[in-house]
Amino acid sequence: MKLGAMVMASCLVVSSMLGMGCSRNRQEAVILANQADKEVALNPEGAATKYEQATKLDPTNHRIFYKLSMAFKKKEEWDKTASTLSRATQLAPKFANYWFERAYALEMQAKKKTISYEEAKEPYQKCIENDPNFADCYHQLGNVFLWTDDEQKALENFTKAVEHNPTEIRYYTALADLYIRLGYTKEAEQVLKEAKNFAKPGDKTLFGVHVLLSQVHQDRGSLPEMVTELEAAKAVAGNEGPESVQILFSLGSTYAQLTPPRTQEAVQMLKGFTARACKGAKAASFKTECETAQTLVTRLGGN
Structure with a gap:
């Protein structure tokens, strides 16, 4: 039996049980879904229940199945999200x-x-x-x-993503990161420079662009240019979020490698990193960086 015939049969079964026609069912389903729309942002569990009831009233409405899947997505119930969308893709x-x-x-x-x-x-x-x-x-x-x-x-696909939407900076960072890992630093640099041309002022995704460019310069042994990019990354990161913590280590350890080292700034950055990353629950995930930071601070006479 084809899908259209199956869902119509389902509608007829439900309508027979409830004593109403398919047209009435569809109307009731839309009303119920509209109610769910108003609460899904704050109460995805309750909204999902209403959407599920609506799909039973009208199993032909792919939009309601999609809304149900988005309620499951909000709860990160990925198996339910996928299975609900399987039904939506069958319908549409x-x-x-x-x-x-x-x-x-x-x-x-x-x-x-x-x-x-x-x-x-x-x-x-x-x-x-x-x-x-x-x-x-x-x-x-x-x-x-x-x-x-x-x-x-x-x-190939990262490149196509950039081609189809050149204003989305995160596409460039994915492509450039893969180029770097494959050893194609020249291609990575070109991609990252293109990203800078398309980025808008204040775009937070520029953090990744600057960090990856610093890796390109590191591979070439150009520490001054590496510092320039890391400083730009720090400016984008600001003072909140995981990027603001990681950049303290990256920039501080780079300052320490300069000839002569920028000692005061290096110690300041590394101590800031230690204070934010090397205590409590975060310490385990930054174990190597914390040990390196302490070694560098001691070497620079910062204790």
């Missing part, structure tokens, strides 16, 4: 965003090691088939290929 196979969200939910499950990254490939590819300009699909597909050890396919 031309909606590229449905394929994207399904693939992303599968990717999140793969990240938790409950399924294989391979499972996310086909829905991302379906997304691209239905909307060749959907840049995020190329970007995420590139990430999936990277996790499955296909660097060439990852490069």
Whole structure:
């Protein structure tokens, strides 16, 4: 039995049980979904219950299935998100965003090691088939290929993401990072310079651009240029968030390597890093950096 016939049969069964026609069911489903829309931001659990009731009233409404999946996404229930989107894509196979969200939910499950990254490939590819300009699909597909050890396919898709949306700076950093890891520093530098041309003032994603450029200069042994990029990264990071902590170590340890070292600034940065990262729960994840920071501070006479 085809999907359309199946859902119509379901509607007839439900309407028979409730004593109302399919048209009435559809109206009731929309009303219920609209109620859920008003509470999903603050109460995704309650909204999901209403959306689920609405899908039973009208199992042909792909938009309600999509809304239900987004409620599950808010709760990070990735298996339910993916399975609900499977039904949405069956009902509306031309909606590229449905394929994207399904693939992303599968990717999140793969990240938790409950399924294989391979499972996310086909829905991302379906997304691209239905909307060749959907840049995020190329970007995420590139990430999936990277996790499955296909660097060439990852490069191709990261590049296409940049081509289809050159104003999204995070696409450049993914592409440049892979180039650096593959040893193509010249190509990485070119990509990162392009990113700077498209970035808007205050764009937080510029942090990654500056950090990656500092790696390019480090590979070339150009510490002054490395410092320039790390200082720019620190300015973007500000004083809050994980980037603001990590940059203290990166910049402080680089100051310490200069000839002559910028001793006072290096000690200040490294002590700031130690105070924020080397105590409590964070200490374990920064074990190597904390030990290095202490060694550098002692060597610089900062104790």
